[in-house]
Amino acid sequence: MQVKALNIPAVTIELPEQPDMATYESATGAALNALKAQHFDRAAFGDIFLEDLRAYREQQMAGYGFKTIFPLWQKDSKLLLQEFISRGFQAIVVCVDANKLDASFAGRLIDESFIADLPEGVDPCGENGEYHTFCFDGPIFKTPIPFRIGERIYRAYDAPGDAGKAEFWFCDILAP
Structure with a gap:
């Protein structure tokens, strides 16, 4: 309903209730490969100050050829x-x-x-x-x-x- 109300395209990744990291990364990788095939090459995240999470996202996205954008980084x-x-x-x-x-x-x-x-x-x-x-x-x-x-x-x-x-x-x- 959010996607419809915002009138934006979206891709969902279906995960089990408590996925392990291998399951999470495999599902995410499949979605990123599909997006890459459609000529997407950037991913934006709302992280503000968690350095380890940012580093993880940058590493994960780089492995699929995506650049990362953090528009809220270090804001109050x-x-x-x-x-x-x-x-x-x-x-x-x-x-x-x-x-x-x-x-x-x-x-x-x-x-x-x-x-x-x-x-x-x-x-x-x-x-x-x-x-x-x-x-x-x-x-x-x-x-x-x-x-x-x-x-x-x-x-x-x-x-x-x-x-x-x-x-x-x-x-x-x-x-x-």
Whole structure:
């Protein structure tokens, strides 16, 4: 629905619920090869300051002949989020890291009160995986995406290596 509302072409990569890196990289590689055959040669990412993630993306993309673009790199996270809001974009939080934010953040609208309520140490843009969002409206959308909020669900997964459990609160987003 986002792609339709934005009127842009898109390619999706289907992955299992908990893919290992080999599965992820294989699926991504197949998609990149298909895009390369269509004469695409650049990939843009919204990373802001995670050096290791940027290096990984640059290495992965270079292996397929893609140049990387990072338009938000080293920008101030709080200012980026305030600009997102002031330009009229709307997003709702659909997932929070339960070790960083409590369940009440799942299902919240991204607005100035959201920013004010973030605990110290949580990046305003969720750059460290503290939260994830669903953007449903903004000045580049032809129409807002209709939805209703479902229930909040807690899930725990085995984290990679010896990291223990990864714990999350999810907020279901449902068709109206």
